[in-house]
Amino acid sequence: MSLVRKRVLVTGGAGFLGSHLCERLLADGHDVLCVDNYFTGRKANIAHLLANPNFETLRHDITFPLYVEVDEIYNLACPASPIHYQFDPVQTTKTSIVGAINMLGLAKRVKAKVFQASTSEVYGDPTVHPQTEDYRGNVNPLGPRACYDEGKRAAETLFFDYFRQHRTRIKVVRIFNTYGPRMHPNDGRVVSNFIVQALQGEPITLYGDGSQTRAFCFVTDLVDGFVRLMGTGDEVTGPVNMGNPHEIAVRELAERIIHLTGSASRIEYRPLPQDDPTQRCPDITLARFLLNWEPKVALDEGLGRTIEYFRQLLAGAAATQAE
Numbered sequence: 001m002s003l004v005r006k007r008v009l010v011t012g013g014a015g016f017l018g019s020h021l022c023e024r025l026l027a028d029g030h031d032v033l034c035v036d037n038y039f040t041g042r043k044a045n046i047a048h049l050l051a052n053p054n055f056e057t058l059r060h061d062i063t064f065p066l067y068v069e070v071d072e073i074y075n076l077a078c079p080a081s082p083i084h085y086q087f088d089p090v091q092t093t094k095t096s097i098v099g100a101i102n103m104l105g106l107a108k109r110v111k112a113k114v115f116q117a118s119t120s121e122v123y124g125d126p127t128v129h130p131q132t133e134d135y136r137g138n139v140n141p142l143g144p145r146a147c148y149d150e151g152k153r154a155a156e157t158l159f160f161d162y163f164r165q166h167r168t169r170i171k172v173v174r175i176f177n178t179y180g181p182r183m184h185p186n187d188g189r190v191v192s193n194f195i196v197q198a199l200q201g202e203p204i205t206l207y208g209d210g211s212q213t214r215a216f217c218f219v220t221d222l223v224d225g226f227v228r229l230m231g232t233g234d235e236v237t238g239p240v241n242m243g244n245p246h247e248i249a250v251r252e253l254a255e256r257i258i259h260l261t262g263s264a265s266r267i268e269y270r271p272l273p274q275d276d277p278t279q280r281c282p283d284i285t286l287a288r289f290l291l292n293w294e295p296k297v298a299l300d301e302g303l304g305r306t307i308e309y310f311r312q313l314l315a316g317a318a319a320t321q322a323e
């Protein structure tokens with residue numbers, strides 16, 4: 001429980017990461033205002049928080065100005081998976097850039113600290129591994145991912161210009177792959193894909209020979225990093241990488257999920273897409289040094305909790321269909 005109760009705004013609060021952040025901030029004793037336009041977020045993600053008198057929600061699109069009195073702002077609003085952010089790329093760019101301007105303007109007016117959920121995608125298709133925060137990235141400004149990558153890069157620029165020009169107190173985190181309960185079941189991410197396929201007894205589709213590695217951070221670990229960064233002094237602005245540096249081959253991930261779900265699914269191999277990176281892994285030296293932060297939840301434990309969530313979600317969907 002935190003000593004000072006703050007009024008905290010979480011944009012994208014009904015999404016995957018946002019709903020866990022709202023939960024954590026309430027548990028720390030703060031007043032939380034969750035703002036969301038429900039593009040990819042779900043009311044079900046925050047339904048269990050509605051009875052808490054310190055929790056409030058507002059349907060609002062952050063591309064429009066917002067006037068509220070708060071002490072801290074966590075700006076998470078933005079669709080995060082390629083399927084979702086490419087659905088309406090112009091709106092994705094607007095959410096990143098106009099949304100950042102609106103949240104920075106609000107922070108400036110009410111003298112709030114403001115946190116930006118940036119992404120490892122600002123490194124684009126990196127030419128160095130692993131990426132440290134001073135690597136400037138290799139983003140294609142014209143491709144279908146650019147609405148997200150360039151939107152997030154421009155948002156970082158805005159954060160640092162508000163910091164230099166207006167002394168706005170900013171915190172920027174670059175998030176790497178994160179998983180956990182309340183991920184979207186159909187967003188094409190490897191963890192949710194494999195779990196849903198395993199639970200439904202369908203073949204697990206694996207691209208390439210599965211030797212490519214990925215690193216996954218459990219959501220509560222990431223949220224703990226957010227809160228630690230927000231709690232630092234004004235001289236700490238970031239950007240700070242956050243993710244799990246522990247790599248696992250995608251084939252091993254599939255095998256673990258089959259084991260943990262007790263599924264009879266087999267692995268089905270498909271050709272590797274051309275732009276699939278063979279390796280993606282964060283360098284979190286800076287987060288360790290500045291925040292004494294590193295992921296703690298073991299993969300099997302995190303997968304177990306995520307599988308339980310999807311089991312209930314799929315059972316609920318099946319029950320609704322049967323009605």
Ligand SMILES: NC(=O)c1ccc[n+]([C@@H]2O[C@H](COP(=O)([O-])OP(=O)(O)OC[C@H]3O[C@@H](n4cnc5c(N)ncnc54)[C@H](O)[C@@H]3O)[C@@H](O)[C@H]2O)c1
Pocket residue numbers: 011012013014015016017018035036037038039040041042060061062063075076077078079080081095099117118119120174175176177178179
């Ligand atoms: N999940 C990850 O692994 C990951 C990795 C890197 C960065 N991020 C960043 O973290 C943030 C949260 O991601 P997530 O995984 O929770 O995604 P999510 O899609 O579950 O959550 C995003 C939320 O923002 C809301 N939203 C979208 N546009 C909005 C707008 N214009 N106005 C108000 N609300 C809007 C959505 O409805 C949703 O609730 C995003 O900014 C994303 O770019 C996530």
